Structure formats: C-alpha cells, structure tokens
Amino acid sequence: MVRTPPPDGSTLTAARGGRLDVPELPTLDPGITLLSTEEGATGPLQALVLDHLLLQGGEALWVDSHGHAQSQLLGRLAPSRRVLDRVRVARGFTPTQHATLVERLPERVTPNTSLVVLPAIDGQYRGDELPREDGRELFLRSLATVGRLARERDLPVLVTRRRDDEFGAPAAAAADTTVACERTEFGPRFRTEGFETLVYPGEPDGTVQTTLAYWTRILEARDPIHGATATPDEDREPSVSSAGAEGVR
Amino acid sequence: MFTVDFRDDAVYAWSRTGNGVECEHDPDYTPTVYLEANDWATVAENREHVDAHPNVAATAREEWRPGFREDPTDVLRVDVTGVDAVRSVARQLRSWERSGTFRLFNVDFTPAFRYCLETDADPTPNGSLRTLAIDVPATELAGDDPEITECTVRSGEGANGDGPRGAETVAGNPETVVERVGERVESADPDVLVLSTARLIPILFETAHDRGVDFQLGRRPGYRKRAGASTYESYGRVGHSPARYGIPGRAVIDRENTFFYRETNLVGCLDLVSRSGKPLQELAWASIGNVLTAIQVREALDRNVLVPWRSWRAEFFKTMGQLQDADRGGYTFSPRVGVHEDVHELDFASLYPNIIVTRNVSPETVRCDCHPDREDVPGLGYAVCDEQGYLPEVLSSLVDARDGIKRERRSTDDPERRETLAGRSAALKWILVACFGYQGFSNAKFGRIECHEAINAFAREILLDAKAALEAGGWEVVHGIVDSVWVTPREGAKRRPLDALAAEITDDVGVRLEYESAYDWVAFVPRRDSNAGALTKYFGKRANEGGTEGGAEARDDGGNGGEDAFKYRGVECRQRSTPEWVADVQRDLIAALDRYREPEPVCGVLAQYLQRLDAERVDPADLAVSNRVSKESGEYAHYTHSTAAVERADDAGLDVEPGQSVDYVVVDNERDTRERVALAAEEPEGYDADYYRDRALRAAESVLSPLGWRRGDIEAYLADREDAVVTAYGGAADGDGP
Numbered sequence: 001m002v003r004t005p006p007p008d009g010s011t012l013t014a015a016r017g018g019r020l021d022v023p024e025l026p027t028l029d030p031g032i033t034l035l036s037t038e039e040g041a042t043g044p045l046q047a048l049v050l051d052h053l054l055l056q057g058g059e060a061l062w063v064d065s066h067g068h069a070q071s072q073l074l075g076r077l078a079p080s081r082r083v084l085d086r087v088r089v090a091r092g093f094t095p096t097q098h099a100t101l102v103e104r105l106p107e108r109v110t111p112n113t114s115l116v117v118l119p120a121i122d123g124q125y126r127g128d129e130l131p132r133e134d135g136r137e138l139f140l141r142s143l144a145t146v147g148r149l150a151r152e153r154d155l156p157v158l159v160t161r162r163r164d165d166e167f168g169a170p171a172a173a174a175a176d177t178t179v180a181c182e183r184t185e186f187g188p189r190f191r192t193e194g195f196e197t198l199v200y201p202g203e204p205d206g207t208v209q210t211t212l213a214y215w216t217r218i219l220e221a222r223d224p225i226h227g228a229t230a231t232p233d234e235d236r237e238p239s240v241s242s243a244g245a246e247g248v249r
Numbered sequence: 250m251f252t253v254d255f256r257d258d259a260v261y262a263w264s265r266t267g268n269g270v271e272c273e274h275d276p277d278y279t280p281t282v283y284l285e286a287n288d289w290a291t292v293a294e295n296r297e298h299v300d301a302h303p304n305v306a307a308t309a310r311e312e313w314r315p316g317f318r319e320d321p322t323d324v325l326r327v328d329v330t331g332v333d334a335v336r337s338v339a340r341q342l343r344s345w346e347r348s349g350t351f352r353l354f355n356v357d358f359t360p361a362f363r364y365c366l367e368t369d370a371d372p373t374p375n376g377s378l379r380t381l382a383i384d385v386p387a388t389e390l391a392g393d394d395p396e397i398t399e400c401t402v403r404s405g406e407g408a409n410g411d412g413p414r415g416a417e418t419v420a421g422n423p424e425t426v427v428e429r430v431g432e433r434v435e436s437a438d439p440d441v442l443v444l445s446t447a448r449l450i451p452i453l454f455e456t457a458h459d460r461g462v463d464f465q466l467g468r469r470p471g472y473r474k475r476a477g478a479s480t481y482e483s484y485g486r487v488g489h490s491p492a493r494y495g496i497p498g499r500a501v502i503d504r505e506n507t508f509f510y511r512e513t514n515l516v517g518c519l520d521l522v523s524r525s526g527k528p529l530q531e532l533a534w535a536s537i538g539n540v541l542t543a544i545q546v547r548e549a550l551d552r553n554v555l556v557p558w559r560s561w562r563a564e565f566f567k568t569m570g571q572l573q574d575a576d577r578g579g580y581t582f583s584p585r586v587g588v589h590e591d592v593h594e595l596d597f598a599s600l601y602p603n604i605i606v607t608r609n610v611s612p613e614t615v616r617c618d619c620h621p622d623r624e625d626v627p628g629l630g631y632a633v634c635d636e637q638g639y640l641p642e643v644l645s646s647l648v649d650a651r652d653g654i655k656r657e658r659r660s661t662d663d664p665e666r667r668e669t670l671a672g673r674s675a676a677l678k679w680i681l682v683a684c685f686g687y688q689g690f691s692n693a694k695f696g697r698i699e700c701h702e703a704i705n706a707f708a709r710e711i712l713l714d715a716k717a718a719l720e721a722g723g724w725e726v727v728h729g730i731v732d733s734v735w736v737t738p739r740e741g742a743k744r745r746p747l748d749a750l751a752a753e754i755t756d757d758v759g760v761r762l763e764y765e766s767a768y769d770w771v772a773f774v775p776r777r778d779s780n781a782g783a784l785t786k787y788f789g790k791r792a793n794e795g796g797t798e799g800g801a802e803a804r805d806d807g808g809n810g811g812e813d814a815f816k817y818r819g820v821e822c823r824q825r826s827t828p829e830w831v832a833d834v835q836r837d838l839i840a841a842l843d844r845y846r847e848p849e850p851v852c853g854v855l856a857q858y859l860q861r862l863d864a865e866r867v868d869p870a871d872l873a874v875s876n877r878v879s880k881e882s883g884e885y886a887h888y889t890h891s892t893a894a895v896e897r898a899d900d901a902g903l904d905v906e907p908g909q910s911v912d913y914v915v916v917d918n919e920r921d922t923r924e925r926v927a928l929a930a931e932e933p934e935g936y937d938a939d940y941y942r943d944r945a946l947r948a949a950e951s952v953l954s955p956l957g958w959r960r961g962d963i964e965a966y967l968a969d970r971e972d973a974v975v976t977a978y979g980g981a982a983d984g985d986g987p
Contacts, residue, residue, distance in 0.1 A: 061566065062569075069572065070576075071569055071570075071573035071576050072576065074569050074573070075569075081570055084568065084569040084570040084573060085568045085569070086568070087568060087569035088566040088569075089566065089572055090565060090566040090567070091564050092563060092564075093564075095559075096559040097564070101563045101564070108566060131340065133344075134343070134344065
C-alpha cells in the first residue's frame with residue numbers, strides 16, 4: 001500500500017471519493033514493534049504513541065530512558081491535555097532503575113493498558129556504570145520480561161534502540177515487527193515489510209518543516225478519524241484552524 | 250583523631266594529644282559490606298562460597314532494612330580482609346548469581362569515612378591542628394619530568410583565619426629545594442599539609458630518589474597513591490579527576506582539588522568533618538553531594554537502613570500531565586524588561602531546605618503507601634506522610650546550626666571570630682543549597698525525583714502567595730524567581746511597609762521572607778532574540794541607605810574590585826569566559842547608564858573604548874578568553890577557538906585535559922588553523938580587533954537593550970558618530986579613551 005502525494009501537492013486532506021482523506025500512520029499490533037529512526041529524529045515515536053491512544057483509547061505505560069518522555073514535547077504534540085493523562089511514565093536514569101521498572105511492568109498493566117512504550121530499551125545498559133557483561137545480562141533479562149508481557153497479555157509494545165549495533169541487536173531479534181521511519185524529500189515516511197506510507201506532503205514549495213511542527217500537523221490532520229473511533233475528548237482543542245488544515249472543512 | 254592511613258591492610262589512626270601526636274595501630278580492622286536477595290534461602294545457598302572467598306574474613310546473619318520504605322529483613326554481613334578488597338569482593342559476589350539477584354550494600358564508602366563509621370571513631374580533631382602550606386608556581390610543573398627549583402613554604406595557612414606566618418621562598422637547584430622542604434616539614438611537624446597541588450608529592454619524592462636525598466614528608470617514610478587520574482562526565486559536563494596521594498600521619502589538602510577549603514576555610518571544613526564523619530583529607534577532596542551523602546549515610550545507618558550500592562529504587566509511574574506540571578521547575582514571573590526605579594528585593598531564607606523541613610519532604614514520605622488518597626503537594630496531588638521523614642531531620646539540624654552561627658556572627662565584633670564563623674556558615678550554606686538539586690540527581694544514593702518535584706511545587710505556591718500579598722499591599726512585582734521577588738511602589742496605590750508585609754507572609758507560609766536590598770534602579774535585560782525578559786540577566790545600582798540585613802556574606806558582587814555599588818547578574822561581565830577588557834567596558838557602560846539614563850552618552854563611552862581597540866592600544870593580556878575544554882583535541886566536530894588553543898597547548902607541551910581551562914587571545918578569527926588564536930602564556934603582541942569589537946558590542950547590547958536599543962541601533966549610532974568625528978577633525982579622535 002503506497003500512498004503518493006496529492007497531484008498538486010498543496011492540500012493536505014483533500015476530499016476524495018466522498019470521504020476525508022487523512023495521512024496514514026502504521027498501526028501498532030500486539031507484540032513488540034521496533035521503531036527505528038534516523039539519529040536525532042524527534043517526534044515519530046511520540047506521534048505513534050499519541051495516535052495509538054487517540055485511535056484505540058486506553059492508557060500507555062511508558063518506561064523512559066534518555067529523555068524521550070519530555071513532557072513539553074509531548075505537550076506540544078498532543079491535541080489535548082487529557083490524552084497526556086493517559087500516558088503513565090516512569091524514568092530509568094540508571095541501568096538498575098531501568099531494570100527495576102521493567103521488572104515491575106507486568107504488575108502495572110491493567111485491563112485499560114493498550115500500549116507499552118520503551119524508548120532506548122538498550123540505552124541504560126550500555127554505560128560504564130556496570131561491567132559490560134552485567135549490563136548485557138540485565139538488558140537481556142529486561143528484554144525477555146517485555147517479550148513475555150507482550151505475548152501473555154496480547155499487548156502492543158513499542159520500543160526503540162539507542163544504537164543499531166551488536167549490543168542492541170537482541171532488541172531487533174525479539175521484535176515481531178520493525179518499522180523504519182526515514183526522511184524523504186516529501187517528509188518522513190514509515191516503512192515496514194509490505195507496507196510503505198508517504199505520510200504527508202511537505203510544504204508546497206518543497207521545503208520540509210521542522211519535524212516537531214510536522215508531527216503536530218499529522219496528528220491534527222488525523223483528528224477526524226481519532227474523533228470517530230476513540231472516546232471523545234471533551235476538551236479537545238479545535239485543530240482545523242491551524243495552517244494547512246483548510247481541506248478538512 | 251584527624252587522619253587515617255591504610256598500609257598493608259592495617260589501619261593507623263592519628264590523633265593530637267596535648268603537645269604531640271599519637272598513632273593507633275589497628276591490624277585487625279575488617280571493613281563490612283552486606284548482601285541481600287529476595288529470600289534468605291538464596292543467600293544461604295551461597296554462603297559457603299562467600300566464606301571460602303580469600304578476601305572474606307567472616308560472615309554473619311543480621312537484620313537490617315534494605316531501604317527507608319522497607320521492613321527489616323535477613324541479610325548477610327560480609328567482613329572483608331581490607332579496604333582495598335571491598336570493591337572487588339562486591340563485584341564478584343554479585344556476578345555469582347544472575348546479575349541483579351543479589352543486592353549489595355555499604356559498598357562505595359571512601360576508606361577513612363568507612364573506618365570512622367564502622368569503628369565509631371570521631372574524625373573531629375581535639376585541639377587545633379598545625380598546618381604547613383607549600384606553594385609551587387604552575388610553570389615549575391610543566392613538562393614530563395618536572396623538578397622544582399622554587400617554592401614557598403609557610404605555616405599557619407588558613408587556620409582560624411591566620412595570615413601566612415614564617416613564609417619562606419625556597420629557591421635553588423632541585424636538590425636544595427627538596428632538602429629545605431624536608432627540613433621545614435620536619436621542624437614544623439604539621440598535622441595538615443596544604444599543597445598548591447598534590448602532584449608535588451610524587452615530584453618531590455622522585456627528585457629526592459633520583460638525587461640521593463634522604464627525604465620525608467609524612468610522619469613515616471614514603472607516600473601512597475590512592476587513585477589514578479581520570480576524566481569523567483557528570484551532569485553532562487566533562488571533568489578531570491586527578492590522582493590522589495596520601496602521606497602517613499598528615500592530612501593532605503590539595504588546593505587544586507578542594508571545593509570546601511576553597512569556598513570556606515579550615516574551620517568551615519572541620520565543621521563539616523564533625524557533621525559528616527568524613528576525616529579532613531577526604532572532606533577537603535569531596536564534592537558537596539558527597540558530603541551530603543555522608544551525612545545521610547550516617548542518618549540511614551542510625552535508623553537501621555543499609556546504603557544501596559547501585560540505586561535500584563526507581564521513579565514511580567506518573568501521568569505525562571503530572572510530569573509536565575512537575576517539569577516546570579521553580580516558579581518565575583517573567584521579569585518586566587526595562588529600567589525600574591526604587592526597587593526592593595525580598596528573599597525567602599533557605600527556601601528549599603525550609604520547604605523540606607516544614608513540609609516534611611523526604612524520599613520515604615512523598616507518595617507514601619499509607620495515604621494513597623491524600624493530595625498534599627499543590628498541583629501534583631502527591632501525598633506526603635505524617636511520619637517524620639529522615640531528610641527533614643537531617644536538614645533541620647543544619648538549618649538551625651547555620652541560623653545560630655549567623656546570629657553569633659552578627660553579634661560579635663572580633664574580626665577573627667567573625668572570619669571563623671563566616672567559614673562555618675558558608676560550609677553549611679553549600680550543603681543546604683545542594684540538598685535540593687541532589688534530590689533530582691538520578692544517581693544520588695538517597696535522592697528521589699518525586700522529592701525534587703514536590704519541593705518545586707511547594708516553592709511555586711509560596712512564591713505565588715507572596716506575590717498576591719505584596720500586590721494587595723500596594724506594591725508591584727517586577728520580577729520573581731525561585732526564592733526572590735523584586736517590587737516597586739505601585740503608582741497611586743496606598744502602600745503598606747514592606748517589613749510588615751514580609752512578616753505577615755513569613756507567618757503565613759512558614760518560611761522567613763527577608764528584606765534583602767534596595768536599589769536606586771534595576772535594569773532587566775530582554776533575551777537577545779525576543780523582547781521577553783531573560784530570567785536571570787539584570788544589573789542595578791544599590792541604594793545608599795542600608796537595608797542589607799544579610800551582611801557581607803549575603804553579598805555577591807561579581808568581584809569588581811570592592812566597588813559594590815552595582816550588582817550584576819547573568820550579564821557578560823559575570824561570565825567566566827569574558828575577557829577582562831570586555832568586562833571592564835561593560836561595567837563602565839553600566840556606570841555611564843547610571844549617570845545619564847540615556848542610550849546616546851553610553852554609546853559615546855563605548856565609542857572611545859572601540860577607538861582604543863582599533864588603534865591596537867589594548868593590552869592583549871586583557872583580551873584573554875578562558876574556556877573549559879570538554880573533549881580531547883581532535884574530537885571536536887567544528888574547529889573552534891578552544892580546539893585551536895588546545896592544539897597550540899599540545900604543541901607547547903602543555904597538557905590540557907578535558908575539564909581543565911585554557912586561556913587564549915583571538916589573533917585572527919578568519920583562519921581555521923591553530924594560528925587563529927595565541928595562548929595567553931605566549932604573550933601575543935596583537936589581537937583580532939574585529940572579533941573583540943563584536944564581543945564589546947554584544948556586551949553593550951546587554952546594557953542598552955533594557956532601554957530599547959538593540960545592536961543595530963548601537964551600530965547606527967556609532968557609524969553616525971564616526972562620520973561626525975571625521976567631518977569635524979578630519980581624522981581619528983584622540984584615543985586616550987576612558
């Protein structure tokens with residue numbers, strides 16, 4: 001399924017065939033999904049999490065590492081404060097803290113949990129705080145806990161790696177799906193086996209805006225389908241007023 | 250007791266007696282660590298292996314609490330054969346089972362602190378200590394195999410505020426210097442050696458060895474290298490940790506590596522020795538966080554709580570919304586950009602420690618299990634337990650002690666006593682200042698991020714309450730940040746005196762709001778890229794009539810040579826990388842602003858400085874930039890001034906480690922080779938005037954932007970003026986300058 005930009009490249013959600021045409025994002029199915037992004041990319045992980053919650057409802061449990069759960073960044077992406085209250089975060093600042101949080105994840109999962117998020121799942125275990133073998137062992141143990149959780153509870157688990165190298169390789173091996181997010185001249189694109197989405201055209205003049213503003217617009221443009229399936233957010237700010245969203249009207 | 254030596258797994262503890270010293274030899278000392286698993290059976294299964302370890306002296310089953318929130322449980326006490334074996338034994342024990350199964354406790358204590366802790370020895374010296382200081386100029390220590398041909402030796406350095414006594418400059422060939430230093434040390438027989446750098450120790454011993462001189466620095470022969478040099482990263486900043494040395498029977502203070510001796514004095518250090526239980530040498534070396542940890546370690550063990558090796562205790566889950574609220578940090582009212590007349594500053598005294606004490610904020614009280622439904626922390630909805638927390642207990646004694654010291658200092662006229670008390674007060678101040686940031690530090694032994702967040706939330710509420718009360722009292726708040734508010738009279742309003750308002754606010758929030766100072770005027774500087782106020786960038790002129798209750802210690806004047814009429818914060822002249830000349834220019838522009846209150850005459854002063862600069866009449870020594878090096882040369886992505894400077898330093902055989910500073914003058918900013926800069930030590934004759942003109946203009950913009958003049962306005966004015974000068978005189982004006 002390949003989506004191409006609209007022919008004139010200027011409208012973002014042009015009505016097509018009588019339905020609202022919204023940019024596409026990959027869905028997160030039960031099992032471990034490894035998201036691989038280019039270095040320094042901000043936004044795709046956060047956008048996928050928020051999109052999932054807006055679409056599927058429920059809560060996300062997020063074990064953070066290396067500052068991915070920046071509340072300000074999430075705050076700017078999220079269409080409402082309410083969805084932020086459906087993300088529960090705890091941050092591991094050391095390998096031992098991270099391992100403790102992962103170990104306790106199963107008891108934190110409730111029937112309302114619809115997603116588990118672990119950015120840089122390998123990140124804490126790489127440092128020199130532990131002897132390298134200890135770090136590796138602790139990492140594998142955490143990964144096994146996460147895999148068991150996904151399997152036994154039939155839960156989508158979204159992970160990223162700090163680096164794509166030998167140390168982080170077990171995360172790829174454990175993943176049921178790998179989604180790559182890469183930059184293109186038309187903006188970021190998600191690619192997975194048998195699925196490719198050109199999520200969104202860039203500006204009419206061909207420039208690509210900062211990634212954060214980009215993801216904010218994506219989420220705004222997906223607002224109609226969010227509204228259709230998710231529990232309504234009473235305090236959702238109207239999103240159609242922002243630049244480029246005219247096509248929704 | 251005042252110092253401890255470790256040799257061949259035995260301990261030698263040195264104490265002062267009436268007129269001499271005493272050394273107690275303890276050959277049987279065995280340091281102790283603890284081992285715990287989820288159940289005692291796992292420990293029991295492994296016990297025989299532990300007992301069989303060659304470095305384990307004995308084991309025992311004991312009952313301890315593995316954390317402040319946990320109940321007593323069975324743990325294995327492991328006595329290790331000597332301090333040097335502690336870490337390796339701990340590592341091996343943990344690796345036996347799958348990583349993470351065993352938890353180890355009481356592992357990473359410094360050796361002398363551990364000894365005092367485990368043997369109940371008090372490291373506070375009885376009676377005053379004899380000190381001897383040895384200073385060697387840095388130039389003597391350059392190169393691979395330095396030998397010392399000149400140094401200064403004096404006794405009494407720093408003790409009780411004494412000035413240098415019996416200072417002697419020793420010079421000559423390296424043999425003579427070593428011999429003379431040895432004689433002075435022997436005759437003075439000091440308890441404390443204050444060295445300009447501890448690197449002196451190996452250098453002196455090597456020189457003596459190479460040249461066959463019989464030499465001794467300690468009360469026994471020889472010295473000991475305790476740890477090698479290393480580069481580390483802390484809070485994202487690269488630092489350099491040099492080697493540590495010990496000598497028998499004397500405490501060494503390495504002036505290159507001591508926070509507390511530099512910031513306070515010997516009395517201040519000894520005050521912390523008695524509070525933390527860290528002997529003088531380790532105390533002098535320690536960071537603030539390390540001393541705070543030591544104080545907490547003692548409190549924890551007193552409460553039957555063990556000290557975790559690694560911090561397994563993780564954050565609680567919270568919603569992203571809560572995180573967003575918690576991340577806001579201390580409260581800040583955006584400063585009103587501009588120059589404000591008749592400004593008064595009020596500060597909450599030790600706000601964060603007092604919040605901890607009065608609100609019972611402690612790692613084990615915040616979000617306690619016993620009150621899940623209470624919402625005690627404003628805006629965050631965390632519960633705070635009623636049980637007395639350990640952190641408030643630790644801090645309240647420090648807060649009380651400091652209040653007592655400050656009171657005594659105010660009431661005494663004896664300058665020597667005042668100096669002593671100032672040192673003790675400063676030492677405590679640093680600990681109190683740090684206790685807040687430490688709560689948020691991820692790796693802190695007893696820190697907890699929720700404490701950090703709760704403290705912030707209380708602080709925000711307190712500051713907002715104070716703002717409302719001051720406004721109701723007829724004042725206008727022009728700025729407020731963390732623990733300070735600045736007010737001016739609100740026009741046309743009926744005003745109540747600030748003292749009365751402050752007293753009411755104090756009663757209301759339970760933390761003392763003190764009148765800090767009065768200013769004739771204060772200028773709040775906008776950000777460079779917008780008209781919003783920069784949070785901590787301002788300057789002002791102090792009012793003449795008193796009002797500075799806090800006394801000298803509360804003052805911090807940016808070091809402008811005793812002229813403390815002005816206060817500078819966050820502007821260029823306060824930044825350590827600013828060249829002296831640029832700082833001078835800025836301070837002079839601020840003085841001009843005070844005189845004229847108009848931008849044009851201030852620009853006139855600037856123009857005179859720039860003329861001197863263009864005419865190459867500024868001493869290049871005043872243009873040196875001091876920058877901290879963060880990476881090894883060659884690791885930089887961009888070719889910066891620092892890179893060039895580090896390369897030049899390498900060429901000159903000067904070893905600059907990451908974390909150390911390098912001083913350089915920019916001589917040709919256009920180049921991207923090491924010719925771009927010259928080291929200050931090379932004493933360059935010229936400089937890149939355009940580069941320094943730019944720096945001066947930036948500094949000038951900080952001064953004039955509160956009046957609405959940006960860089961473009963300043964440059965336009967300067968251009969007009971130069972045209973006028975050219976027309977009037979047909980050439981450059983007399984450049985003698987200000």
